[in-house]
Amino acid sequence: MTIGIVGAGQLGRMLALAGYPLGLDFLFLDRGADTPAGRVAPVLAGRLDDPALLAELARRCDIISFDWENVPVQALQRAVRAARGSRATRGPRVAPPVRALAAAQDRLAEKRTFERLAIPTTRFAAVDSRAALERAARRIGLPGVLKTRRLGYDGKGQQVLRRPADLDAAWQRLGGVPLLYEQFVPFDYEVSIIGARARDGSTAIYPLNRNLHHAGILRLTLAPWPAARLERAAATALRRVLQTYRYVGVLAIEFFVHRGRLLANEMAPRVHNSGHWSIEGAVTSQFENHLRAITGLPLGSTAPRGHAAMINLIGTLPAARTLLAETGLHWHDYGKDPREGRKLGHCTLVETSATRRDARARALLARLYPDLAQLPAWPHPAHVRP
Numbered sequence: 001m002t003i004g005i006v007g008a009g010q011l012g013r014m015l016a017l018a019g020y021p022l023g024l025d026f027l028f029l030d031r032g033a034d035t036p037a038g039r040v041a042p043v044l045a046g047r048l049d050d051p052a053l054l055a056e057l058a059r060r061c062d063i064i065s066f067d068w069e070n071v072p073v074q075a076l077q078r079a080v081r082a083a084r085g086s087r088a089t090r091g092p093r094v095a096p097p098v099r100a101l102a103a104a105q106d107r108l109a110e111k112r113t114f115e116r117l118a119i120p121t122t123r124f125a126a127v128d129s130r131a132a133l134e135r136a137a138r139r140i141g142l143p144g145v146l147k148t149r150r151l152g153y154d155g156k157g158q159q160v161l162r163r164p165a166d167l168d169a170a171w172q173r174l175g176g177v178p179l180l181y182e183q184f185v186p187f188d189y190e191v192s193i194i195g196a197r198a199r200d201g202s203t204a205i206y207p208l209n210r211n212l213h214h215a216g217i218l219r220l221t222l223a224p225w226p227a228a229r230l231e232r233a234a235a236t237a238l239r240r241v242l243q244t245y246r247y248v249g250v251l252a253i254e255f256f257v258h259r260g261r262l263l264a265n266e267m268a269p270r271v272h273n274s275g276h277w278s279i280e281g282a283v284t285s286q287f288e289n290h291l292r293a294i295t296g297l298p299l300g301s302t303a304p305r306g307h308a309a310m311i312n313l314i315g316t317l318p319a320a321r322t323l324l325a326e327t328g329l330h331w332h333d334y335g336k337d338p339r340e341g342r343k344l345g346h347c348t349l350v351e352t353s354a355t356r357r358d359a360r361a362r363a364l365l366a367r368l369y370p371d372l373a374q375l376p377a378w379p380h381p382a383h384v385r386p
């Protein structure tokens with residue numbers, strides 16, 4: 001069975017690496033062949049909305065999935081319909097469902113989905129003009145965050161507004177495309193939850209992740225994060241989203257923890273950076289479970305194998321030999337050229353206790369990022385109960 005994947009980044013690469021033991025083949029579509037997934041599987045190179053390439057992907061694959069949520073939905077649907085029309089068989093399935101993908105591509109649709117499903121989220125307003133920004137800032141208040149509705153990731157395409165005087169500069173920087181203004185949340189920390197839903201409706205949900213970001217980019221994930229009440233609330237929210245879309249595959253939701261409550265920030269209809277620890281830290285990785293879900297296989301156990309910490313390697317890769325001297329450290333090099341702010345790889349530790357994990361993660365983080373401005377305190381800021 002051949003899985004077609006739109007986007008050939010590190011997520012696609014880790015999907016392929018998880019899929020080979022299951023006997024799956026892969027074909028990727030991305031702008032160039034020199035990509036992380038392109039080093040382990042064939043790539044159709046060209047524009048992601050190129051009708052001829054999408055048609056070829058649809059013709060050669062049994063299932064189409066994504067490693068990136070900003071795939072051109074309409075072009076993909078046209079190609080899949082055409083492939084179905086020209087085949088005696090049913091043609092490729094698309095998983096996760098295109099409706100979930102379309103919602104996750106637009107921060108406004110995403111927030112409305114959370115609202116509709118009674119999942120608490122930040123206060124927000126759509127902003128399409130300078131006057132609308134003024135109204136949104138007045139109604140929701142300052143500070144706030146102005147974000148592009150589409151194509152934002154890792155803190156790109158967003159600006160924090162603290163004073164009325166910031167409105168002009170933010171509008172000049174981001175105006176001209178559809179925007180979203182949301183309340184700035186002085187959160188205590190950030191968590192995410194990841195789970196899979198299979199074709200038969202069964203679900204498998206991973207333990208809660210605690211995430212530390214710097215400059216909008218994830219640096220560290222600790223999992224399982226021992227906050228049972230938050231984990232239950234996050235899993236309930238995840239199940240609601242999985243059910244509403246009759247979702248097939250892996251889905252992630254990121255939350256702020258604010259005054260002991262979860263506020264959903266965004267969802268990702270794909271495997272997620274905060275789930276990389278599951279490769280070594282869970283019985284079945286998020287990558288394998290995504291593939292099991294979309295190919296109709298039973299989902300695997302999401303039980304943790306210990307206490308995992310995952311650190312992203314950003315901008316430059318340290319020499320593997322120095323880190324691999326750490327007992328039990330797992331190293332993942334995505335094969336990318338170094339560039340500031342670029343995720344080049346990650347490493348994972350799995351420890352026998354949360355205390356040992358936290359101590360080792362803290363030491364490793366200090367070694368990898370000595371110049372990093374102070375990350376928030378953890379395990380918990382003193383005033384926060386799990």
Ligand code: AMP
Nearest residue numbers: 122145153154155182183184185213216
């Ligand atoms: P996003 O692209 O929405 O995931 O935002 C990237 C990061 O920016 C988040 O993980 C937060 O650390 C921060 N951030 C985004 N939105 C807000 C907000 N409304 N209030 C406070 N911090 C935010």
